[in-house]
Amino acid sequence: MKQFAQLFRKVEETNKTNDKVDALVHFFNEADDSDKLWTIALFSHRRPRRTITTSFLREWASEMSGVPTWLFEESYHIVGDLAETISLVLPNPTQKDERNLSDWIEYIQGLREVEEEEKKRAVFYAWKSLNQDERFLFNKLITGGFRIGISQKLMTRALSKHLDKPTNEIAHRLMGNWTPDSTDFQQLLLDDSISSDTSKPYPFYLAYAVEEKIEDLGDPDEWTAEWKWDGIRGQVICRESESFIWSRGEELVTDTFPEIAMMATKLPEGTVIDGEILGYENGSPLSFQALQKRIGRKKVTKKLLKEAPVVLMAYDLLECKGEDIRNQSLEERRLKLAEIVQDLQHPTLVLSESVKFQNWETLAELRKTSRERGAEGFMLKKKASPYLSGRKKGDWWKWKVDPYTIDAVMLYAQRGHGRRSSLYTDFTFAVWNGDRLVTFAKAYSGLTDKEFKEITAFVKNNTIERFGPVSSVKPELVFELAFEGIQESKRHKSGVALRFPRIKRWRRDKPASEANHLEDLKALLP
Amino acid sequence: MKKDDRGRTSRQARRYQDMKRLLSFDGKGIYCAQADVHIDPWKPVAKAFITHGHSDHARWGMGSYVCTNASVSILKHRLGKVKIHGIAYGEAMMVNGVEFTFFPAGHVIGSAQIRVSYKGETWVVSGDYKLSNDGISEAFEPVKCHTFITESTFGLPVYRWDPQEQIYDRMNTWWKKNQAEGKVSIITAYSLGKAQRIIQNLDHSVGKIFTHGAIEATNRALRASGVPLLDTTHATANLDYKEYAGGLVIATSSAVNSNWTKKFKDFRLGIASGWMQVRGARRRRAADIGFVLSDHADWNELNQAIALTEASEIYVTHGFSEIFSQHLIEQGYDAKVVKTAFEGEQLDSTEEEKVA
Incomplete structure (x- = not known):
């Protein structure tokens, strides 16, 4: 664990991206292949399977440190990270163990089937043998969620330096279904053929939102516009007569959308389509809520298939007849894609149309009709653009419609985690229903650290009741919330559910009495 | 009532x-x-x-x-x-x-x-x-x-502190590393107490120690009343930035949030505070390093x-x-x-x- 802990320490002690990359390169140059592979896995969100529950960890940390459980929990609320809290309360180590990272992971994995007493003995042994940083990392290996300031992008850069290969190739190699048990460092990053794994997707190309005036994009003739749909971005693969569906979050969701998977097996051999998995019925898109019923389901019932039908709204073609065509122009790729859609004639494969427009003004007019069409606005893409990897500026832009807004009163506040620990950052908001406040949304992003600090001071002085990390506060502060959509919902007391609610600004000018009413919200329902 | x-x-x-x-x-x-x-x-x-x-x-x-x-x-x-x-x-x-x-x-x-x-x-x-x-x-x-x-x-x-000698060692090591890279090290600390504690305990053979005006003013008052403080240099506006290269500057946290740090060009920032014990507090401040040192x-x-x-x-x-x-x-x-x-x-x- 020493090398890995040193890497962690170096990354902790700088705020500069280049320093972090250098630390990672150094680590990759020194560590053995199995530690390298696990490091890559951890920073690409492939965490080891959980073998010990956090409630055991809490109990044992309390026992070993002599800190009573209530005091441990209070500490946890302040620290905001369980693995860290444990590492901070434990007494200093009394022995040493020089195992490296992958050995410790194997050690933890080995605890899956054993009795509780045995697990406890093993965890105590580790806690007694590891120093502060090592313990924190050991606990993180158990609790998962390895966010320690190294993004996948940053790691890709470091691997690219370490192996002297382009970042695009590294990003592509790291995609897909692999785990440290299914591959090795050599195979994953060095073997000649990338696609020994037929399910391997390409890195997604992601767009930023338009920043300046739309006219600044230049000649409209160089651009295409497509409606931006509110579904799940996905990549559909057909290779060797087998189909795979990947979500943008790199999850394999083939079984969740069997109608698309079935369709995909009929695609020409060696086809990869980038598109939107979208609730869709009788030629028009459904709201995101319909799709939500399908998300996370491994088994899909016939009833659900009927209730929430989906299609693949095809945007782009990345692989054609087994050939990677990402370097061809969007125009060429779209021609080939149109041909495939035309040839297959399948109800679950729909081509995302290019919207014709003469100039930016007409497109701006058309954008105003987005909501009634069930779209979020436009995607603008340069006709000559290749398909790049990751979020890049220049060739592709999102041009979304302005969000809905509403003024709401803060009723509950909860402490944040990680970087925002000890600040109140997660809030529940309410609007008036007659003379009572009814909660309707939670939001936690959109304010500056300075504002969070101010609100934290308010919460501390105006708490009515505490429920663990949550405090109910005097209904005084008003915030303008922005959100993308609104649906009726039986699950919520207010009767509505919002899509992507976030805090737009603090309305210091408004007293609670001037916040919006439930009727105002309901007036926005489609 | x-x-x-x-x-x-x-x-x-x-x-x-x-x-x-x-x-x-x-x-x-x-x-x-x-x-x-x-x-x-x-x-x-x-x-x-x-x-x-x-x-x-x-x-x-x-x-x-x-x-x-x-x-x-x-x-x-x-x-x-x-x-x-x-x-x-x-x-x-x-x-x-x-x-x-x-x-x-x-x-x-x-x-x-x-x-x-x-x-x-x-x-x-x-x-x-x-x-x-x-x-x-x-x-x-x-x-x-x-x-x-x-x-x-x-x-x-x-909140349990490591022995203070270990913290001073970490500060010295960090300072030397920054110095080798041609950078200025800035550590924020209270103007009364922690600033003097750092001044007295760092290794002055590594380089020059500079102080922000608020700290220098407190130092002056303490020296005048006979406190044997080690030598420090006031980081005034008329010093050329080259003078700071490889040096260590002790500043108040409010100074670091202002334009004052601009004169140091390439610098690394450390915060000396008991709150640095928790990662979240450190990350929120966007400092490079936290030194868990408290009075x-x-x-x-x-x-x-x-x-x-x-x-x-x-x-x-x-x-x-x-x-x-x-x-x-x-x-x-x-x-x-x-x-x-x-x-x-x-x-x-x-x-x-x-x-x-």
């Missing part, structure tokens, strides 16, 4: 009950009615006894001040022309039959715990304190009493200090007061939370600006 049979609200009644005790909290500070003396008052009063020179304990606007001899120059520097009487550690002062004695609190130069005794009853107001000897503040002395008033800034078991007692020291007083009654002030007093109750103490205007160690203090 509910009133008792004498027509007092419950709050007034409680305050009346409290007033009969040797010390009470009267909304202006810690009050001794028998002597008509306030300790560390936060509202204007006639007679103020001051534990130490930090601005949340020594405020402007009191009729007269009593503090340790070592604190006199600090109070003068911070408060300007006020009526101050200095007293030696251990020297007793009688006020209307009440005996006041100052004992070292180990927090910063001149800091004291104030023992108050009257007719066999003894209280100690500890202000802020730490047990480890930082080599420049007068070392903490435990004082026996019946009732102890304690801070609780770091009153959670996650306040950690969890173990708080518990140890309280045990050493042999007091049975504990008043817990600023910090994690509710949690810490709950812990003390479980340990068998008669512990109560009391609200004051003291702040303890602040991560985002703005107090420094006023004295810059």
